[in-house]
Amino acid sequence: MSDDLKQPFLDELKSVTSLSDAAALKVKYLGKKGLVTAQIKSLSTLSPDERKQAGQQINELKQFIEAECDKKESVFKNDELKIRLLSESIDITLPGKFAAFGSEHPLSKTLGEVIDIFTRMGFSVEEGPEVELDQYNFEALNIPKDHPARDMQDTFYVSDDIVLRTHTSPVQVRVMENRKPPLRFIAPGKVYRCDADVTHSPMFHQVEGLMVDKDIKFSHLKGVLITFLRQLFGPDIPVRFRPSFFPFTEPSAEIDMGCILCKSAGCRVCKGSGWLEILGAGMVNPKVLENVGYDPEEYTGFAFGMGIERIAMLKYSIDDIRLLFENDIRFLRQFS
Amino acid sequence: MRASFDWLKDFVKIDAAPEAAAEKLTMTGLEVEAIERIDGDAVFEVNVTPNRADCLSMIGIARELSASYNVPLVFPDLNVVSESKELDFNVEITDPELCRRYAGRIVRNLRVGPSPDWMKKRLEKCGIRSINNVVDVTNYVLLEFGHPLHAFDLKTLKGSMIRIGTPKSVKGSAGLKFKTLDGTERDIPGDSLMIWDAERPIAVAGVMGGLDTEVTGATTDIFIESAYFEPTSIRRTSKKLGLKTDASYRFERGTDIKALETALDRSAILMKELAGGTVYGKIDIYPKTFHPIEINVRYERVNKVLGIKLEPRQILASLNGLGLEIEEQGSAAFKVQVPPYRSDITMEADIIEEVARLYGYDNIPAELPETCLGGDQKKEDIYSQDLKRDVRQSFLKAGFTEAVNLSFIGADELDLLSIPADDARRKLVRIKNPLREEEAFMRTTIVPALIRNMLHNVSHGNRDLKLFEASRVFFSTGPDTLPEEKERIAALYFREKAKTLYREDAQDFYVVKGILEAVLAGTGITDVSYVRSSEPFLHPGRAADIIINGQKAGYIGALSPAVTEKLDLKASKPSIIVLDIDIASIMSASKRKATYRQLPKYPFVERDTALVLDAAIEAAEIIGHLKSYPSDLIEDVSIFDVYQGTGIEPGKKSVAFNVRYRSPEKTLTDAEVEALHAKLVEHIVGKTKGQVRG
């Protein structure tokens, strides 16, 4: 009896083309007035034996129809979801809503790298005023008034006794006045000299450093600065020390590193020499130590200084210092 | 200083190639910056540091080569055969502390004319133009010995005498007018040293001769001056007159008081050789003889300071050739007598440097110091340095690019912002010698620089701008005291209402304020509020002062259209927000110490209510009233909608707020929350005189 329904169901199932067709077919067979439901109801007219057998058959048929209809329905459901999602599609090639990080200024970036190297070596960071007393900027550093050494630094004056600091060395004096050795610190900051062209800016950044203790030698100065340069420019960078003059150090040295642009072969930037001047340094002049009340027989120390603009310009191949202060974002974004 | 290699080899017989000699000089402290090839000679461009006046001469540089190569120094012929000793000529020093020695020679019946080629070429290679044989000889000897000489036309000198003194000491005058040989009439200060004849001044000592006594083509008799002038005096005069000459450059660095005699003799020999005539005996007024200083040097100290282990004989050998007189003092030390041309050597450390540079810096080992771990930095300093770095990082992460501007400002930039005369930002520190008037002051605010950066960027088509700068600003505290330096961080946000792919859903003011709030929250600041700002350059309706711990720490707001109009800003309907905040205020209010609090155990219940109230009532006031309601169960309040327009009476607005209730002890029931919220609404309605929106 149930076989009479199975074939027509299968035939009808073939012509189902939508979710609603499938639902209708399900109702037609399994609904309250459905064909299968009617047969289930008619079971009561049969004898108990017949009923058991027929009941089993109808039940199987019911489960079969149910499963087939569900299968069909889920196929159509998936198709419909696909169609809906497709209609919600967006152009994924349009750019995202721009939310890039800002770019750190190349000078800050360079300054940060330099500070990090020295703090890893145990140097602390000290600061001092940018508008400074002549006394700290010059006199205490063994640069008296009317001395030709003042020509080494073209100075901006606020008054006869107040200048825009020409280097961060006055920080060294201020710290030494207030503390006793051992000392190991760097003093980063802005400095000023009245000079302006492609390689000079009236304001620029320096990092100077000082180490004072009982047994500090020139060989230590070499060790610390070679370590610094190798960390900043790479382990193979050639370094040379040659004598120079700074009123506040004795002996004084100028430190050159192999030109990173031409790999020491000689180019325009290194004026064909293959060397680039990168640091000034020396053993602290005993007169400077005496000026701050240290006994130069007991303590010795070394000091060094470098220009951050020069390092940044070398690292990033920037050929005009003015670019660093123009703040053109097309320039600044190159360092993000 | 330009030095001819051929000329140097007159005094030091070395076979080295010029490049090798230049390298040697560089590595012992006389940096050769360039080598120029001229007529088969090599001309060195030598960078002579201010301490080495002795190397502003061929002999001085040759002496360095002699010490490096260990080859003796050869001096030129210095034997003058004076043909007559009769001299009716007097020299009188009135300021002996400014002129410690004055010598001269008279040459008569010479013929002024062109110099021979060999001399012209040597002078020109070293950057000096040939004038005539007499002047050329003085310049030649200047280059050779580093000692400036001056030749006067003897017949123009009145009264057969030379006096050396300042206008003050000679005439009791506070200054005078004098025409130097470049034809310029100059005001000479009363304390500048001058050379005079019996009647009048004839030269600015050590700087430049006078026009009236200059050697000309018609000159037949000359007086050659060779003197020692006090360096600081020459420097002061040269600075005051704004006149720097080859002579003043050397005198202010210190000349060789002994060798001035040698230079004088050398010039007399060359004068006779080139111009003929009769050389007369030397006049030499030398009131106080030079006494060389003596320095005691300990071998052990040399090794200790340099970090080397040299034997005494090695140390002594390295000093050979410098012309130092060395006397051994037992096994521990030696004594050095410093020749007058090395006035830079005054102490043991100077001798240690001489040893180091001749031993070779590159031969000194490199080693890292043995030292205790860790710095000695104060905890507060580390904290503040970290905090500053973090604040900068927050701006970077929020999309702001970092600017670095010069610290200078022009007064007109404050005018542009309508900063009133009594504002602290008018307490400007003036620079006496600025490069440009626009850079005559130290800045008291960063914002004008950011505005400048905006103009630059917009004019170059960079239209999406978010810039910030962290820097110091400077406030004058009086003419004789150091200014107050404060660190600030300022930002500028520029957006042009041009075509954009995505709409901004918030007003720009709120976009930037949101970033500021995030930055401040990142530093752990909780007590911050915003009150309407009266900064004159901000939009009065769209600007707020930032109040931290009850103090104004800065401001945020839209740049006033009154300012924007004055700018040459090529943008349509730009939206410009600026903010400026004091770093010390952030620092002092920042709390970054976190302590764990237990997470809530019971659920929260939320209620939303909309009020219609007077449009002038601001969010902060409403929040304030809600928060001040005395109940422990209110966990948080926030405003989530503000509406004006259709359905709301003009002058009124609808404000919807959300309250989150929670008890730490139990789950709140609907009835409890309902009752509490009703009371809260009643409270806020009473405070704001508003109505619940139905």
Ligand SMILES: [Zn+2]
């Ligand atoms: Zn190169």
